[in-house]
Amino acid sequence: MSAAADVAPGVEEGRIAPCSGHALELEPGDELVVIDPMGEQVSDLTAFARADTAEYLSSGRSIDYAARLWLTTGDVLYSNRSRPMFSILEDSCGRHDFTLTPCSKEMFEKLYGENPGRPGCEGNLAAALAPWGIGRDRIPVAFNIFMRVEMDPASGRVSVLPPLSRPGDFVRLRAEMPLVVAMTACSAGQSNNFSYKPIDFRVERAGRAARLAMGRQG
Ligand SMILES: [Zn+2]
Numbered sequence: 001m002s003a004a005a006d007v008a009p010g011v012e013e014g015r016i017a018p019c020s021g022h023a024l025e026l027e028p029g030d031e032l033v034v035i036d037p038m039g040e041q042v043s044d045l046t047a048f049a050r051a052d053t054a055e056y057l058s059s060g061r062s063i064d065y066a067a068r069l070w071l072t073t074g075d076v077l078y079s080n081r082s083r084p085m086f087s088i089l090e091d092s093c094g095r096h097d098f099t100l101t102p103c104s105k106e107m108f109e110k111l112y113g114e115n116p117g118r119p120g121c122e123g124n125l126a127a128a129l130a131p132w133g134i135g136r137d138r139i140p141v142a143f144n145i146f147m148r149v150e151m152d153p154a155s156g157r158v159s160v161l162p163p164l165s166r167p168g169d170f171v172r173l174r175a176e177m178p179l180v181v182a183m184t185a186c187s188a189g190q191s192n193n194f195s196y197k198p199i200d201f202r203v204e205r206a207g208r209a210a211r212l213a214m215g216r217q218g
Pocket of ligand 1: 044120122185186187188191
């Protein structure tokens with residue numbers, strides 16, 4: 001499981017243990033930094049609007065509006081209702097996937113012959129989101145941070161390759177609405193070059209930035 005600790009007023013840091021997930025709430029303006037501490041690890045991230053969890057992070061909308069498969073700094077991640085959920089403020093890696101569903105028990109069984117399959121990111125996202133009443137059937141295509149998916153332009157065949165992320169690479173996302181966000185340290189060896197590693201995160205609360213701007217500490 002994960003650990004989260006206050007390191008400074010308005011800042012929370014945590015480590016998501018290998019093959020697990022974590023969820024937290026964000027307010028508009030809060031910034032979430034997702035970090036690959038050791039390199040070549042994937043974090044599947046999804047989010048729901050807290051005002052109505054029928055509104056979720058949409059791969060299809062986000063790719064459609066960006067007119068690109070590979071989203072990076074300056075791009076916006078949209079909900080199924082076409083409203084901005086996140087802005088990507090920084091991206092030191094530059095290569096992520098937003099097309100494949102999170103690894104799952106059935107995927108491990110169908111593609112990789114595990115019996116029984118492990119819960120995967122799908123099960124870990126659902127477990128993390130259970131306190132918000134969100135179950136496995138509602139886990140959409142995730143923003144698969146650091147995941148590298150190649151497509152052969154002639155045949156359309158897709159393949160999952162080791163991430164390009166190096167130790168310390170990160171993505172900084174700004175929340176654009178009140179959200180519950182869940183993320184994982186991916187369980188699929190094919191996604192992380194069989195190196196099942198943790199994922200780190202940091203949350204910088206918007207209220208903290210406002211206080212610092214006003215010259216007050218804490
Ligand atoms: Zn996964």
